[in-house]
Amino acid sequence: SSHQSWRKQWYQRRVRGCDDGVPNIFWVSGFYFTQAFITGVKQNYARKYTIPIDTLSFDYEVMREDLDTSKPPDDGAYINGLFVDGARWCREKMVLAESTPKVLFDTMPMIWMKPMKKLDIPDRSIYWCPVYKTSERRGTLSTTGHSTNFVIDMRIASDKPEMHWVLRGLALLCQLDD
Numbered sequence: 001s002s003h004q005s006w007r008k009q010w011y012q013r014r015v016r017g018c019d020d021g022v023p024n025i026f027w028v029s030g031f032y033f034t035q036a037f038i039t040g041v042k043q044n045y046a047r048k049y050t051i052p053i054d055t056l057s058f059d060y061e062v063m064r065e066d067l068d069t070s071k072p073p074d075d076g077a078y079i080n081g082l083f084v085d086g087a088r089w090c091r092e093k094m095v096l097a098e099s100t101p102k103v104l105f106d107t108m109p110m111i112w113m114k115p116m117k118k119l120d121i122p123d124r125s126i127y128w129c130p131v132y133k134t135s136e137r138r139g140t141l142s143t144t145g146h147s148t149n150f151v152i153d154m155r156i157a158s159d160k161p162e163m164h165w166v167l168r169g170l171a172l173l174c175q176l177d178d
Contacts, residue, residue: 029081
């Protein structure tokens, strides 16, 4: 079951020592209410620079795997634990790419969630990639007004038109089915 997969990942992270205060990298799949974490990252940035939170959004930078993660970023958060469904991440070109034959999912490298003013987000070729907690890609509205499955749309680097990925059903998932 997907719960067993989540527990296995959670246990692996506990064994690796995430009990030493605030981690440098956040395992985003482990959050029950991911939207609260996302809002917290924005709030920290807004308070640090005394900027109204409603003027902020995120830029997302997928990081190279050789990045030094011995300290957190100055602003925002490093996250990991996502899987690509419907494509793969090309680690050479650092963009979305077609799936490898017979490979259903790819592990997404660490992503830097960079809060910034909406007007300062760089204009570049991206795909607005939906992030879901599970592969079902559907949920119900909870009492908070958030979906029980949809998390957020992330701006992910792409060298293909957005419709190319929409037709492939590309999404990021927080957990895989067992």
